[in-house]
Amino acid sequence: MADPMRIRAQASGDKATVRVLMSHEMESGQRKDGTGKTIPAWHIQDVTASLNGKPVMTAEWGPAVSKNPFLQFTIKGAKAGDKVAITWKDNKGDTRTDEATVS
Amino acid sequence: MQTRRETLKHSAAVAGLLASTGLFPQYAQAFDKAAFDAKTVADAVKAMGGGAPAESKDVTITGPDIAENGAVVPLAVSTTLPNVKRVLLLVEKNPNALIAMFNVSPEVEANFATRAKMGQSSDVYAVAITNDGKALFAKKEVKVTLGGCGG
């Protein structure tokens, strides 16, 4: 199973900035292995975020997002103590969800 | 601030919860393969439901002038436009131009940052697609340098 994400969510005023690091190869599909065969693309393709269980953001990513991806976005109306959950799903069907509390 | 240990402990429970309810069914989406396979900025925007892109000062692209390494190029897109449905980040000279698409909801700001791989120096684009299908963009050049000992 994939390693856990690191999620930091910091409230400031009436919103919270969320910074996420995900552990993923993000193989581009452009590289070749030692024998000259193309290494197939393997990447996170769907990302979703929720605040206290309510979905607030979805995104789609291609294989050109960097390895061990970073994501930053801002949730309106989030305050300290709220729960932010992030889920990703890759093109092999692997998925991972982690949660953090807004500070 | 939540500790790392708590994150680990919570995540298992949350994962179980999500598995039982399905992954946000109301936001269920098919990955837009056509858009991510598109070779050009215009084709990718079109596949994402936008019209012919027009430059706009209401869209902002943030990125470095020079990237020390093309494997990790920090890019951000933001817009002050109302009625934006989704925003895109694109690299013109990548084999496939589209890097990432973010759906904008009333709960989040239209302001997202991530990091992209770039094979060579290129213009990078931020595109905002409005609810009525208009595509507005900002672009900037990012030079990618060859670093290190080259080995």
Next chain:
Amino acid sequence: MTRSYLHLASAAAVLALTACSAPLPSSADLDKLTQDIVARSFRAQGQAGVDRLQPDEDNRLCSEADRTGAPVDAKLAQAIEARNMATIKGPSDGKYLGDWKEGEKIAQDGRGKTWTDPANMANGGNCYNCHQISREELSYGTLGPSLYQYGKIRGVTDPNSAAAKPIVEYTWGKINNARAYNACSSMPRFAHKGILTEAQIKHVMALLLDPTSPVNK
């Protein structure tokens, strides 16, 4: 396996018990210990065999000078320069310059001779790692002097002319074996150590000296 080191170390440990500040082993003993440690700290990998650790007298003298900050004795330096000068051969067909476009590629290329490189590949010259060369390439190193406008500022308008001969020959020699001119130069000895072929060196020569090369624009 670690006998000599342990022996030395335990001798030092005994001393530590009797003195507040135990004296270090002599410099010669430390040199010997370093060689022993080198011998048991590396293994062959790919094309990088342990034969690469064989001490080279030029390197031994220069390393010591670097470490102590005391330059190599003038007479020894002359001897180093003389024996390196003796390794330099002129071009086999008398032509010093190749194609600057190829030279630019070699200058950009930093690969070759590491344990991850195939032994049969054409090695790069690593030039941009240390030198500014063309004006277009911003990613250049500063360990060596700038070579931008190398030929132009030396007044080379026709590399085949008699007037250009001294600078052409010097440049050839410098790339082939830099220690012929500077006993403890940090520049690799490209021909002497088999890093670049004669044809590759000609291409690099053209990059520096051909008036049509971007370096001389």
Next chain:
Amino acid sequence: MTHRQDVHGAKRWLLIALMGLASVAQAQKSSTDSIAEYRAMLQDGNPADLFEAKGEDLWKQKRGPKNASLEQCDLGKGPGVVKGAWVELPRYFADTGRVQDLESRLLTCMEQLQGFKADEIAKTPFGRGEQANVTALATWISAESKGMKFNLSQSHPQERVMYEVGKRLFFMRGGPHDFACATCHAQDDKRIRLQDLPNLTQQPGAGNGFGAWPAYRVSNGQMWSAQLRLNDCYRQQRFPYPLFGSEATIALGVYMGVNGKGGEATAPAIKR
């Protein structure tokens, strides 16, 4: 941000126009500025965090043939003391009778406490199996000393001997390119390509350079331990392969660490 960049850009062009032919130096300076800006953009969100979290977990988890955690591991400041340990390594350990760096010491603990075979881990390629775990552990342990000052001991004779050996190794030219560590790392204000080269013979270069590893390498998306950093230096130097935890690599660690006394520990850093 964009506005600021525009102003910045306009100023730059004006300068170049004013300076005419002298613009080469100016353009160069601005590319250095741009690289600094690029690096600053990456500081927030260093993927080393992912490895740090993994390392902390590995330290506390019961693992190995003896099903034990590493919580009683003595990194030099007594069993279980992690904070501040890294800024005093490498150091002499009486129980093993030798000078050890963080990674070789971790192998000792993994063998003694958990029952792993240290020589097998040492032979495992970087990034694989238990070797990847050693890197994650080193990432977390170094992070626990973040912001502290380097203060390596030179009180034991072996520590002083290792410093002198490390110094000799640092200046040892060899291999087909005649490179030594010192070829690139013994002067101030030098670059290889666009990368600044720390002068590892003195402060502040030694603390800055030595104190940054383990670091996340953006070029390959890998977490690199100090041992791997040295290993790749030797690869680029065209030397043969230094054994993991070998005396040569530990002696170099002592040399750089002692030179970096008073320097701030910044590991785990993010590097090109």
